[in-house]
Amino acid sequence: MGNVRDLTERELETWRGFLAASTLLTRRVEQRLKDDAGLSHAQYEVLARLAAAGGCLRMTELAGAALTSKSGLTYQVARLAEAGLVDRRSCAGDDRGVLAFLTDRGRAALRAAAEGYSALVRAEFVDGLTEEQFSGLRKGIQALCAHLDNAGEPVGPPA
Amino acid sequence: MGNVRDLTERELETWRGFLAASTLLTRRVEQRLKDDAGLSHAQYEVLARLAAAGGCLRMTELAGAALTSKSGLTYQVARLAEAGLVDRRSCAGDDRGVLAFLTDRGRAALRAAAEGYSALVRAEFVDGLTEEQFSGLRKGIQALCAHLDNAGEPVGPPA
C-alpha cells in the first residue's frame, strides 16, 4: 500500500465525512418527502426538474437532469404518471421521443412538498454552519463539480 | 411559497451541487471497485470498517459504521461470507450476537481494492481542488457532520 501517494488522514476523513453526510442527508430528505407528500426523492427531483424546465422535457434530458439512468427514469415517470402528476406525450417531430409533461396536479404536489423540503435542507444543510463554513463548503463543492464535469459526464446545478 | 425563509439561490445551488457530486462520485467509485475487485461500494465499506476495527465487529456495530440498515448488513455479510471474505462467528457471552470476522482472504481483497479506491478518490475528490478549496470543503463537511450528529444518529468518520 502507499505506492503512489496515499490519501492523507485529513483527505480520507474528509471523504468519509462527505459520504456520511450525503448518505444521512439523503435518507432524511427521503423520509421527509415520503411523510409530507408521499414522494420519493427521485420523484421529487423529477418534478422539480420538469418545473425548472418550464414543465416539459424529453425523457433523456430529464434523466440527465435528475441524475438517473434512462431505465430508472422510465420507471419513475411511470409511477408519477399513475399518480397523475405527470403526463407522457409523444414528441412532435420525432416519433421516437417521449415528453414528460408536468400536470397541474404535479405542480401542486411539487409546491406542497417544496415547503418541507426547503425547510429540511435549511435545517440540516445550511443552518448549523457559520457563514464562513458554508462559504467554504460552497466554493469547495463548486470546484468539485467543475472538476467532475471535466473528466466525465455533466454534473451539478445546470446553473 | 417562501413562507418562512426560502433557500437563497446560492444555498440551493450548493445543495444541488452536493447531491450531484455525491451521486456521481459514488457511481464512479462503484464502477471502479466492481472492475478492480468485484466488490460493491457497500461491501468495500464493510471490509474497510472491519479492518479499521481490528478485524471483528458485531453486526449492529458494523451496520452503524458502514452506514447501512441492519437488514442491509445481514445481506451484504451473507454475500461476503459466500465469497469467503468474512466469517460469521457466534459471540462469546451473548448468544444473540453475531461477529463478522475479517478473513485473510478478506484482508487480501481489501488490500487489492484499496489501491484503486484511493487513486480514484484522490483523482476525483482531492486533486482538482486547490489547497484552499479543499480546506474550505473539509471544514464545511466537518461542521456539517457535527451538526448532523447533534440532531440525529451519529455520522461521519469515527475519528
Next chain:
DNA sequence: ACAGCTTTGTTCAAATTCGAACAACAAGGT
C-alpha cells in the same frame, strides 16, 4: 431509395435497499 450508424425509450433480469414483523436472548426490578 438505401445501407450503415446513432439515438431514443422500453423491457427484462438481477441485485440491492429498506422497514416491519419476528424469535431468541439479555437485564433489571420485584
Next chain:
DNA sequence: ACCTTGTTGTTCGAATTTGAACAAAGCTGT
C-alpha cells in the same frame, strides 16, 4: 424464579436501481 422491557439479527415483501439487449426512428452519404 418471574415478568417486563430492551437488544440483537434474521426473514419477508415491496420498491427501486442499473446495465444489457432490443425495436423503432432518425440521420448521412451515396
